[in-house]
Amino acid sequence: DGGITQSPKYLFRKEGQNVTLSCEQNLNHDAMYWYRQDPGQGLRLIYYSQIVNDFQKGDIAEGYSVSREKKESFPLTVTSAQKNPTAFYLCASSAVTGGGETQYFGPGTRLLVL
Amino acid sequence: QKEVEQDPGPLSVPEGAIVSLNCTYSNSAFQYFMWYRQYSRKGPELLMYTYSSGNKEDGRFTAQVDKSSKYISLFIRDSQPSDSATYLCAMSAGGYQKVTFGTGTKLQVIP
Numbered sequence: 001d002g003g004i005t006q007s008p009k010y011l012f013r014k015e016g017q018n019v020t021l022s023c024e025q026n027l028n029h030d031a032m033y034w035y036r037q038d039p040g041q042g043l044r045l046i047y048y049s050q051i052v053n054d055f056q057k058g059d060i061a062e063g064y065s066v067s068r069e070k071k072e073s074f075p076l077t078v079t080s081a082q083k084n085p086t087a088f089y090l091c092a093s094s095a096v097t098g099g100g101e102t103q104y105f106g107p108g109t110r111l112l113v114l
Numbered sequence: 115q116k117e118v119e120q121d122p123g124p125l126s127v128p129e130g131a132i133v134s135l136n137c138t139y140s141n142s143a144f145q146y147f148m149w150y151r152q153y154s155r156k157g158p159e160l161l162m163y164t165y166s167s168g169n170k171e172d173g174r175f176t177a178q179v180d181k182s183s184k185y186i187s188l189f190i191r192d193s194q195p196s197d198s199a200t201y202l203c204a205m206s207a208g209g210y211q212k213v214t215f216g217t218g219t220k221l222q223v224i225p
Contacts, residue, residue: 043215045212099209101146
């Protein structure tokens with residue numbers, strides 16, 4: 001089955017701790033994205049990568065870091081500098097179809113602060 | 115003003131009703147339009163995409179784009195309780211241009 005997997009489904013972070021969210025895709029997509037979703041605010045772009053070994057900051061990158069060492073994988077680290085990390089995190093990969101980019105999402109990771 | 119506006123709802127309809135979900139936008143460069151369905155605590159699932167203006171139909175779902183009014187719609191015919199979810203519109207200028215999402219409309223279909 002082709003798709004995007006995210007793990008874990010739930011993640012708990014203690015104060016001052018860095019945590020890493022996993023995102024893997026087997027769709028052979030070049031571009032991958034991380035979004036944060038808060039109630040009433042829609043999707044906010046954290047980081048994106050259009051090719052291996054390259055990534056760009058999105059609208060709310062502060063307190064987060066990423067790497068893109070493999071085409072299939074785009075892990076997100078929530079650092080201790082992110083003061084309000086409680087949210088639903090979504091990973092996506094994309095392909096250009098029918099004239100535009102279509103993003104496909106993983107099932108999400110819910111991050112909670114202890 | 116946000117680039118994409120979407121009424122958050124909630125929108126409650128009886129089973130079997132025709133549902134109309136809408137988004138307005140301000141960026142005239144947008145020409146690629148998508149609709150996603152998101153169940154509670156799940157990732158968004160792509161329903162349909164359209165390029166430029168016109169209608170596109172897929173089963174009970176019809177997507178409509180009116181670029182002159184900067185207005186897009188998703189119609190759901192014969193709505194079912196399983197359609198209860200949040201519906202997100204998304205749009206871009208095409209290619210790998212940035213995709214902008216609406217905040218979503220929560221739909222509840224009452225049996």
